[in-house]
Amino acid sequence: xxxxxxxxxxxxxxxxxxxxxxxxxKVFILTRGTHSLPGTQAVPWDAKTTNGWGHLVNEMDVIIxxxxxxxxSWPWTAATKKAFHDSRVIPGLALVEAILQATQRPGIxxxxxxxxxxxxxxxLADESTPPGSDFLSQLTVEWENTTKPLxxxxxxxxxxxxxxxxxxxxxxxxxxxxxxxxxxxxPMGDGKFCIPWIHxxxxxxAMRHLIANDNARGVYNLIAPVPTSNAExxxxxxxxxRRPYWFPVPxxxxxxxxxxxxxxxxxxxxxxxxRLTESGYRFQFPGPREALTDLFS
Numbered sequence: 001x002x003x004x005x006x007x008x009x010x011x012x013x014x015x016x017x018x019x020x021x022x023x024x025x026k027v028f029i030l031t032r033g034t035h036s037l038p039g040t041q042a043v044p045w046d047a048k049t050t051n052g053w054g055h056l057v058n059e060m061d062v063i064i065x066x067x068x069x070x071x072x073s074w075p076w077t078a079a080t081k082k083a084f085h086d087s088r089v090i091p092g093l094a095l096v097e098a099i100l101q102a103t104q105r106p107g108i109x110x111x112x113x114x115x116x117x118x119x120x121x122x123x124l125a126d127e128s129t130p131p132g133s134d135f136l137s138q139l140t141v142e143w144e145n146t147t148k149p150l151x152x153x154x155x156x157x158x159x160x161x162x163x164x165x166x167x168x169x170x171x172x173x174x175x176x177x178x179x180x181x182x183x184x185x186x187p188m189g190d191g192k193f194c195i196p197w198i199h200x201x202x203x204x205x206a207m208r209h210l211i212a213n214d215n216a217r218g219v220y221n222l223i224a225p226v227p228t229s230n231a232e233x234x235x236x237x238x239x240x241x242r243r244p245y246w247f248p249v250p251x252x253x254x255x256x257x258x259x260x261x262x263x264x265x266x267x268x269x270x271x272x273x274x275r276l277t278e279s280g281y282r283f284q285f286p287g288p289r290e291a292l293t294d295l296f297s
Contacts, residue, residue, distance in 0.1 A: 001062055003020055003026065003027050004064070006066060011167060013029065050094055053098070062109075062110070071084065088146070109157045115222075115223050116137060117136075120132060120267040124270045126274040127218075127221055164197055166198065181241060187249070188254060196271060197224055197228065198222055199283075199284065201284055213280070221272065223272070224291065225286050226286050228287070236292055
């Protein structure tokens with residue numbers, strides 16, 4: 001297959017591209033830089049228009065939209081929040097334009113989104129749960145709606161509402177592990193809220209599963225199936241790293257220091273991958289003990 005990944009130069013895109021390359025597929029990375037993973041083809045784009053790359057859509061079997069500024073960007077100023085929005089929505093519009101102009105369209109389009117779609121509190125959420133009213137929830141709504149017109153073309157579109165992806169060297173995991181490594185690990189706030197996560201191998205596995213399943217359409221939650229509280233996750237992390245598990249970090253201190261960004265670590269709603277498991281996907285790392293042991297053993 002020919003596979004195009006927008007935002008493919010990050011650690012998620014690289015992990016997915018390696019998996020595709022290992023199976024002999026051709027991978028094209030839309031990038032604003034000049035370098036990409038060895039074995040892939042770097043395709044320059046400005047993440048705004050179809051100039052210089054739009055014609056390649058005619059050759060693609062799969063297009064994956066991963067573009068977006070990382071939410072782990074402190075502080076969350078008005079300019080930063082605008083960048084979160086624009087780096088997701090504007091590239092999506094360009095991808096839709098390229099597909100509309102194509103004479104040969106891809107078999108599937110995958111739209112990355114976030115598990116924070118469902119808001120900060122409430123009962124266990126699944127794919128049918130309505131969005132929250134907070135900033136991150138509304139951001140995912142706009143992000144997803146950007147490429148919704150593709151469904152009107154009859155194109156198979158899959159929306160992957162993804163939890164933070166755990167990887168030993170990249171993403172949020174090194175930052176999450178740092179306090180524990182420094183012997184000051186403990187729960188954040190009261191520790192009762194959900195900490196959503198998915199192991200990098202399961203994220204890649206789920207993406208490959210959805211591409212291969214011709215019946216896969218619509219929204220899928222990419223999150224580990226075992227609901228995990230912040231306290232349980234950090235206690236397990238301390239155990240795996242053989243470090244002590246101390247007193248909680250007061251939520252008000254985190255909110256004072258991090259501002260609005262603190263919602264990433266002191267608030268969260270429990271969600272489940274209902275449609276993903278119903279489609280037949282089997283998690284390699286369903287719980288935090290298995291996942292963290294694999295990453296740090």
